[in-house]
Amino acid sequence: MGVSRRDFLKQVAAATAASYVGMSLATTPASTAHAAGQAQKWVRGTCRLCGTGCRVELGVKNGKAVALRGVPKSRTSMGYLCMKGMLFHKLIGNQPDRLTRPLYRAKKSEPFQEISWDRALDIAAKEFADAIKANGNDAVAYYGSGQALTEETYLFQKIMRGGLQTNNVEGNPRLCMASAVGGYVTSMGADEPIGGYANVEKASCFFIIGSNMSECHPVFFRRVMRRKLDNPDFVKVINADPRVSATSRIADSHMQFRPGTDLAMLNAMAQVILEEGLQDDEFINNYCTFRIGKESKQVDLSSYRKFLEAYTPEKAAAICGGNITAKSIRQAARWFAKSNGTLSCWTMGINQRRRGVWANNLIHNLHMITGQLCKEGADSLSLTGQPNACGGVREGGGLCHILPGHRLVAKEPLRNQMEDIWGFPRGRLPSKPGLHTMAMFKAVNEKKIKAIWVHCTNPAQTLPNVTPYREGMRSDDLFMVVTDIFPTRTTECANLILPGAFHFEKTGVYGCTERRSQLTPKAIDAPGEAMPEVWIAREWALRLAKLLNDPMIRQCVADFEGKEPDYALPKAIWDEYSQKATRGQDNDLRGATYELLKTMHDGVQWPAPTKEHAATGGTVMKFVKGFDPLADEHSENDLPYQFYGPAHPDKKLWVWLRPFQGAAEEPDADYPIYFSTGRIIDHWHTGTMTGRIPELIRGNPYSFVEINPKDAKAYGIRNRDMVEIESRRGKIVMPARIRSGPMEGMIFAYMHDMAEDRMVNKVCVDAFDPGSKQPEFKICACRIRRVSGPKRLSPVIVQL
Amino acid sequence: MPIGGFIITCAPEDLTAALEGIAAFPAVEVHGTDEKGSIVVVMDTETSEAMDDIVKTISRLPAILSVGLAYLNTEDEIGDEA
Numbered sequence: 001m002g003v004s005r006r007d008f009l010k011q012v013a014a015a016t017a018a019s020y021v022g023m024s025l026a027t028t029p030a031s032t033a034h035a036a037g038q039a040q041k042w043v044r045g046t047c048r049l050c051g052t053g054c055r056v057e058l059g060v061k062n063g064k065a066v067a068l069r070g071v072p073k074s075r076t077s078m079g080y081l082c083m084k085g086m087l088f089h090k091l092i093g094n095q096p097d098r099l100t101r102p103l104y105r106a107k108k109s110e111p112f113q114e115i116s117w118d119r120a121l122d123i124a125a126k127e128f129a130d131a132i133k134a135n136g137n138d139a140v141a142y143y144g145s146g147q148a149l150t151e152e153t154y155l156f157q158k159i160m161r162g163g164l165q166t167n168n169v170e171g172n173p174r175l176c177m178a179s180a181v182g183g184y185v186t187s188m189g190a191d192e193p194i195g196g197y198a199n200v201e202k203a204s205c206f207f208i209i210g211s212n213m214s215e216c217h218p219v220f221f222r223r224v225m226r227r228k229l230d231n232p233d234f235v236k237v238i239n240a241d242p243r244v245s246a247t248s249r250i251a252d253s254h255m256q257f258r259p260g261t262d263l264a265m266l267n268a269m270a271q272v273i274l275e276e277g278l279q280d281d282e283f284i285n286n287y288c289t290f291r292i293g294k295e296s297k298q299v300d301l302s303s304y305r306k307f308l309e310a311y312t313p314e315k316a317a318a319i320c321g322g323n324i325t326a327k328s329i330r331q332a333a334r335w336f337a338k339s340n341g342t343l344s345c346w347t348m349g350i351n352q353r354r355r356g357v358w359a360n361n362l363i364h365n366l367h368m369i370t371g372q373l374c375k376e377g378a379d380s381l382s383l384t385g386q387p388n389a390c391g392g393v394r395e396g397g398g399l400c401h402i403l404p405g406h407r408l409v410a411k412e413p414l415r416n417q418m419e420d421i422w423g424f425p426r427g428r429l430p431s432k433p434g435l436h437t438m439a440m441f442k443a444v445n446e447k448k449i450k451a452i453w454v455h456c457t458n459p460a461q462t463l464p465n466v467t468p469y470r471e472g473m474r475s476d477d478l479f480m481v482v483t484d485i486f487p488t489r490t491t492e493c494a495n496l497i498l499p500g501a502f503h504f505e506k507t508g509v510y511g512c513t514e515r516r517s518q519l520t521p522k523a524i525d526a527p528g529e530a531m532p533e534v535w536i537a538r539e540w541a542l543r544l545a546k547l548l549n550d551p552m553i554r555q556c557v558a559d560f561e562g563k564e565p566d567y568a569l570p571k572a573i574w575d576e577y578s579q580k581a582t583r584g585q586d587n588d589l590r591g592a593t594y595e596l597l598k599t600m601h602d603g604v605q606w607p608a609p610t611k612e613h614a615a616t617g618g619t620v621m622k623f624v625k626g627f628d629p630l631a632d633e634h635s636e637n638d639l640p641y642q643f644y645g646p647a648h649p650d651k652k653l654w655v656w657l658r659p660f661q662g663a664a665e666e667p668d669a670d671y672p673i674y675f676s677t678g679r680i681i682d683h684w685h686t687g688t689m690t691g692r693i694p695e696l697i698r699g700n701p702y703s704f705v706e707i708n709p710k711d712a713k714a715y716g717i718r719n720r721d722m723v724e725i726e727s728r729r730g731k732i733v734m735p736a737r738i739r740s741g742p743m744e745g746m747i748f749a750y751m752h753d754m755a756e757d758r759m760v761n762k763v764c765v766d767a768f769d770p771g772s773k774q775p776e777f778k779i780c781a782c783r784i785r786r787v788s789g790p791k792r793l794s795p796v797i798v799q800l
Numbered sequence: 801m802p803i804g805g806f807i808i809t810c811a812p813e814d815l816t817a818a819l820e821g822i823a824a825f826p827a828v829e830v831h832g833t834d835e836k837g838s839i840v841v842v843m844d845t846e847t848s849e850a851m852d853d854i855v856k857t858i859s860r861l862p863a864i865l866s867v868g869l870a871y872l873n874t875e876d877e878i879g880d881e882a
Binding site: 006010023 | 801807812829832836837838840842848852856865866869871873
């Protein structure tokens, strides 16, 4: 390499970086990043490793990914990337242990054999057909992913529901986002946030609860941090979490409450707001009603005031413990209510709770009673952890109780709509919702489900209290198909492994946190015989139609037959979904065609019923006339906001009276410590991808547990000592890091490790929210003991 | 031999301390700063592992709030692997 070329590349790198912050450098302008010699082509798509939806351009040369850069004009990321985003392109193309051929074994004790695609698809079809013939339609199931493309989720669920006539369609967003769905639907009448990221630059108060966004959503965090640093006095940041994290660095107040006491704290903030007259009476009168109980009984503001008497700041502080005081609650409530725009953000700390829906409701309550919604800078924004939990699973029909377009399975008119769209006779779709995730894998254990298709996810590592569920998955009574790109703990339980194409090796849409759908087109060929999953699903359905002698199964894919799988096939699926299934729904995406999405630096926020509206980027703020075309269409009065969500017949926001309820499993004499888990910045989920990126696995080769210095002293544990963590369900051993992050009486372990003795979900409890069915990963009771001094450990990556 | 373009962020009052911290890394060239605490740097390292190490170390400096990637070229490294 000549010096001049490297100097040129450096200038390009500097100019590109400088352009993001509006800095002028006396070097080559950023536009020269397009210059010859870098890459033969740049392909614009979306990062795959969280739910922010950062846009990237992949540089391709001679069929290989050679460079990566952010997209400065992207409204999701403004050009920035995090370290995971910077390196994920190393997974694109061939990796030494990439799955590249279909693999099969009749018995799970046998080694896998390479087989042809024809044979693999024949086997998959026969096993599902046999299971249905012998045990009925509900003996089969599909378990998908918030990482699957929307086209994949939509097609799989169509085949399962319409073809195989079962609603046993689930996905891993049940483990991460279900409580947010429940919260939005019960509070606002419609799923997904009102606003989006654009509020960050307008907000003057950030209420961050149950989220370490610095490590989990670093590019989004950067925007929040920039807003705070640019306005250090004007902008207030409240970080509420039992653990002090990297996010706390920008906080004016860190509210460290005892795990599971969030409901008391949130109710206390509402109590202060009403007690001190900080509420927005006009907003409440125009847009809100008050609700209580399973029957959603309507009550009035005075009932809400009376209900909140049990949550004065003094009473709540006594419940919450930690550093929470009546004064800190009052201060937070005032900042929240008085700011020009308050933006709340949360993730798993709120959702992965036994009362996750209630916790979501109580955050929304604060926004409703203060009118901190539908205006610049104000929103109640649930951050998503996966790139397509919103777009594919929540919107595309990827959960057992919902059909595409936010339609409920249980509602016959809505089923009829989908039957008409799909060309089925009325009554074809089963009326009973399927099994939710925990019920589904319980049914596997009970041998009620005989065949399951697991797509792009790793339940043998991710389910809480994972050990008994792994045993069920390993049983030869269950036939399991897994579509994935690498061996995982779940492929260990499979009979049939089908190699899928990875991101940028196929074409499709992801929908991120802020209702924005973004296209990633194919840039390079998948290695070996790996295939796009939409092709796999189509070919499987055609075989099922023959075996079950059911023309309706073929009907599921009739419009997609013969189309090449790299572009024409996913486009045809997206066209059907966007033009027919979302038509007239609150997530109307008719304007967001592939042709339009290809032209955009980012994508389209629904509702976007027309191309003209979609071309602007879609709807920045739902329910607001002049911004949201559906708000104008559904307008019933002269008010500027129209809450037309399908779940609330009164077209109002519902302020919920939700009492405090703690964790399902609180510490006691036998298990005296709270156990919690979460992410570290360099890794993602079960580490099956980031664990194969040398830079990332070398930096954090194994999980460790953070222990408060006071607890460490009490248990005689020093930094890097090996510590056993034991709950009623299992035990693990990992190194200790003594940090004042977790509060006293609580430990926090990183969740990405797939080593048998470090898999944190062996310890977690599988209690779940009765509404959302989302498990309480974040809290259970454990005990700890020092096992030994520091020990040399090796990273573990599952191989075949 | 990857080349990366980064924006390092610090509080404006910590700019001098941040620059002093960054100066300890010969593979890091500072190309510009602004009054908001943004520092544009280019890293030129032998391997992306080395770059990752530097990013991690800089991220932990007391004065540094974040290290954000804007551009990465790994063509030479991929060529070497091939």
